[in-house]
Amino acid sequence: MTRSQIRDSAGVALYRHEAIGAVLQVRGEGVDARLCVLTAVRRSAPFAGVPALPSGPVEPGETLEESVLRHLAAKVDVAGLAHLEQLGTSSDPSRDPAQRTIGTSYLGLVSAGEEPELPDNAAWVPVDGVPEMAFDHRVVVEHAVRRLRAKLSYTNVGFALMPAEFTIAELRSVYVAALGHDVAPTNLQRVLTRRGQLESTGEMTSPGAKGGRPARVFRFVDRELVVTDPFAVLRPE
Structure with a gap:
């Protein structure tokens, strides 16, 4: 459908530009951990x-x-964002039924265990169960998940998904949820240590209420984005 478009004195079309945030967090523990995205129910048209x-x-x-x-x-409390990066720009003329709108999307990450206060119309939704969304936002979520999973293979972006200190079991739980497939804890520790991403704090966890051996505590060496394996995607399986 052709729409009339506001133009400047030189005849150049003037478009609305919006910023979109796809914020991801691994929520839950162990086998219940899920990669989730922050959504909010719209209160006004379009897509009320x-x-x-x-x-x-x-x-x-x-x-x-x-x-x-x-x-x-x-x-959400943006002070709790551990990482933010631009994803891309959406320019489909029909993405907003109200008016011509160009959208630039961002990927944000919140560390596991953080519980930022949300308004009553907002909620965390598992990425494998995202419902139909307003505009092209479901496509943006899919793009955000692909970007995160790709970057987990060649950067240290896992730091943004984890608290400051953690055990290998906790790290594995988050990586399995974020990647969407199983990861062996020994392989995960070996690969991330070889790439210089992990270091031991020298501490051990306390025995749990049910006993069990204390576990070593680790942390990420850098808590800013670093490319650690630039050719990972070119290596054969």
Whole structure:
């Protein structure tokens, strides 16, 4: 459908631009751990009553990152974001039924165990059970999950999914949930240690209420994004 479009004095079309945040977190423990995305039910048209990602217009005095952080702050404590990066730009003319809108999306990560306060219309939804969403936000979620899973193979982005200190069992639980497939704990520890991502704190966990051997405590060497294996995707299985 052709729409009339606002243009400047030179005849150049003026478009609405919005920032979109796909915030992921591994929630739950052990076999119950799930990779989840933050959604919020829209209260206004278009798509009133339908889940969407935190999003909204970019103001004239904002950068894209400032805009997405502002819209995320309305749904979650952005101080709890361990990582934020730009995903891409959506320019399908029909993505917003109300008006021509270009959307730039971001991937945000929250560490496991964090419980940021949410408004009553927001919730964490497992990525393997995302319902139909407003606009093209379900596609954005799929893009965010693919980006995270790819980066887990060649960067240390796992730091943003984990608390400051953890056991290998806890690390494995989060990686299995994030990757969507099983990972052997010994292989995970070996690979991440070889790539210089992990180091031991020198501490041990206390025995649990049911006994059991104490476990070594680890941490990520860097808590900022680092490319650790730039050619991982080129290696044969």
